[in-house]
Amino acid sequence: MNRITTWAVKRDAGIGLLILGFALIVIGANAQNPILEFSFEDEWLTVPLEGSATTWLQVNNSSVYEADAIEISWLSGPANLGAVEPIDVLDPFSEARMTIPIVLGSDAIEGESQALFELSYTYCVADVCFQIIEEIPLNLTIAPASIAPTNGQPVDPIDIVPVDEGMDLSVAFAIALGLGLSVSLIAGKIWGRRWWVLVLLLAILATGLVVGIALDQDQQAQSIGAVLCTSCVGIEEAPRGDPVLSGESRLRIAALSDEIELLLFTATWCHACPYAKAMVQQVIEVNPLVTVQLVDVDVDQSAASDYGIIQSGRTIVPAIFRVDTGEVVFGIEDLETRLLSLLEGSP
Amino acid sequence: MKVAKARRVGQSLGLLFGFFGITGIGMTHLIFPGLHCYACPWAITICPIGLAQNLVIFGTPPYFWIGMIVTYGLTAGRGFCGWFCPFGTLNDLLSFRKVKMLNVVSYSKFIVLAGTIIAAWVFADTMFCKLCPVASIEASIPYLIMGVAKVNRPFLVHMGTLTFTLVGMVLIARFWCRYLCPMGALLSLFNRVSFMKLKLDESKCSSCGACAPACPMGIEPHYQYDNHNCIKCGRCADTCHMGALSLGFSVKDSE
Numbered sequence: 207m208n209r210i211t212t213w214a215v216k217r218d219a220g221i222g223l224l225i226l227g228f229a230l231i232v233i234g235a236n237a238q239n240p241i242l243e244f245s246f247e248d249e250w251l252t253v254p255l256e257g258s259a260t261t262w263l264q265v266n267n268s269s270v271y272e273a274d275a276i277e278i279s280w281l282s283g284p285a286n287l288g289a290v291e292p293i294d295v296l297d298p299f300s301e302a303r304m305t306i307p308i309v310l311g312s313d314a315i316e317g318e319s320q321a322l323f324e325l326s327y328t329y330c331v332a333d334v335c336f337q338i339i340e341e342i343p344l345n346l347t348i349a350p351a352s353i354a355p356t357n358g359q360p361v362d363p364i365d366i367v368p369v370d371e372g373m374d375l376s377v378a379f380a381i382a383l384g385l386g387l388s389v390s391l392i393a394g395k396i397w398g399r400r401w402w403v404l405v406l407l408l409a410i411l412a413t414g415l416v417v418g419i420a421l422d423q424d425q426q427a428q429s430i431g432a433v434l435c436t437s438c439v440g441i442e443e444a445p446r447g448d449p450v451l452s453g454e455s456r457l458r459i460a461a462l463s464d465e466i467e468l469l470l471f472t473a474t475w476c477h478a479c480p481y482a483k484a485m486v487q488q489v490i491e492v493n494p495l496v497t498v499q500l501v502d503v504d505v506d507q508s509a510a511s512d513y514g515i516i517q518s519g520r521t522i523v524p525a526i527f528r529v530d531t532g533e534v535v536f537g538i539e540d541l542e543t544r545l546l547s548l549l550e551g552s553p
Numbered sequence: 554m555k556v557a558k559a560r561r562v563g564q565s566l567g568l569l570f571g572f573f574g575i576t577g578i579g580m581t582h583l584i585f586p587g588l589h590c591y592a593c594p595w596a597i598t599i600c601p602i603g604l605a606q607n608l609v610i611f612g613t614p615p616y617f618w619i620g621m622i623v624t625y626g627l628t629a630g631r632g633f634c635g636w637f638c639p640f641g642t643l644n645d646l647l648s649f650r651k652v653k654m655l656n657v658v659s660y661s662k663f664i665v666l667a668g669t670i671i672a673a674w675v676f677a678d679t680m681f682c683k684l685c686p687v688a689s690i691e692a693s694i695p696y697l698i699m700g701v702a703k704v705n706r707p708f709l710v711h712m713g714t715l716t717f718t719l720v721g722m723v724l725i726a727r728f729w730c731r732y733l734c735p736m737g738a739l740l741s742l743f744n745r746v747s748f749m750k751l752k753l754d755e756s757k758c759s760s761c762g763a764c765a766p767a768c769p770m771g772i773e774p775h776y777q778y779d780n781h782n783c784i785k786c787g788r789c790a791d792t793c794h795m796g797a798l799s800l801g802f803s804v805k806d807s808e
Contacts, residue, residue, distance in 0.1 A: 415624070440707035
């Protein structure tokens, strides 16, 4: 190998490692994790026996993603929840407070106790939505009915249920790469520089495939490829906000006199699906003769296949299928017009 | 001409593999060794660039992706561009003007690759796919014919990028592969260490330069036989009267 070529190999390897390093940093920084922080206003909440008290839950969103459907529910302990208003949307870099009315159960006894609540919310990154569920304890001092003081003992750290999978395998990947690097260095010393690169690449290749397949990443890749996300590849745009049926459309839908059964094929991560769902919801509110059954294509692959929603192995969502005519409407582009013609078609 | 015929077979196999979904077998777990849209109704493989963007968006460490890319890179490097990639084949069909490569500009495809990854991270969306001419031709148009897609703004954007690329390809042979393909950028990183390589027997080479005008990538094979832009199509080997250039598989160096 001449000097120029040797330099070129080094340059290419350098560029490759730089890009790889950059990609790993980017991916590491963007890992799927809980994005909200929760804390109760009162570290210890004093609740009188057979009574109730109110505390507040501070919710901070310091991420770049919008958190949706923030809900709290009771898991265990002597205290139950009163009516809690869920937070529908929490914007990026914002905070909110939830009013949490605590109602003691009839079996509560005086003394210190702990109630456990479950917090759930979702957030979406492009077409992929994650549901995060966390457990949060609330320390209670159950006092006689007449006393209601509070004191400031430290609260336990919030117990976050880890959603990150495969950390052990990540370590295995790092170790294997380290070993591969060592072996390649030795190989390079013995057989020449070219082998340094070759053996290192073989080590990356082997560990990548083994760890990737062990983590079902090939399955994940297949899932990504098997679903046609109409907005991702630029077939249509996912609109913001809910649709509003026009007055004329409402009149035409109300005039339908036959029973019509629709199947709405959706996926939880599909950005355009809520729009289709909201429009169909309006249709059934206008005319109760129209019924809709929701089908999650991730849960029920066979139904999607039976009704032709999977074509050439590609699942297309959202899709609205009319059972008696077998007609189907894909996507949300000009949905109102197409849905009307689907509904008004004769069986 | 032996190489040219063998390459036609390879490119036909690439097309067959790329569109094998027409048989209805559905999506497999394999990543395609070229730029080939997974949203195509007949694709049975995953687009490496589309998947990379999704992995960035999901925050998934790309072990499987790296394993597959290194496998392809080590096997043939950019040989897949010249021998297998369906979009490369389209580039080939339109390569009328084999003008000289602008070496400095050819690094623009690395900018496209970096931009693709950064945009996926920043916008949490597959931004490259919305512009990708491969998606235009393999997804937008078929879905328009199938009635799933409509002529709307995203569709027109796709047609715009497709037209730009096609015009580029007619004016400059392998325009997309030379300057813009992010998958080409990825595979080119492996070009010098891959097992498939263009070899030069310097004792036979008279430096006549007859190979250069034949090269669709516009490089000078007798000087740059292991250039990162070489797609190992072997046209130079077919052209060389001295038999100095040859294509082959080996673990050893190019020389």
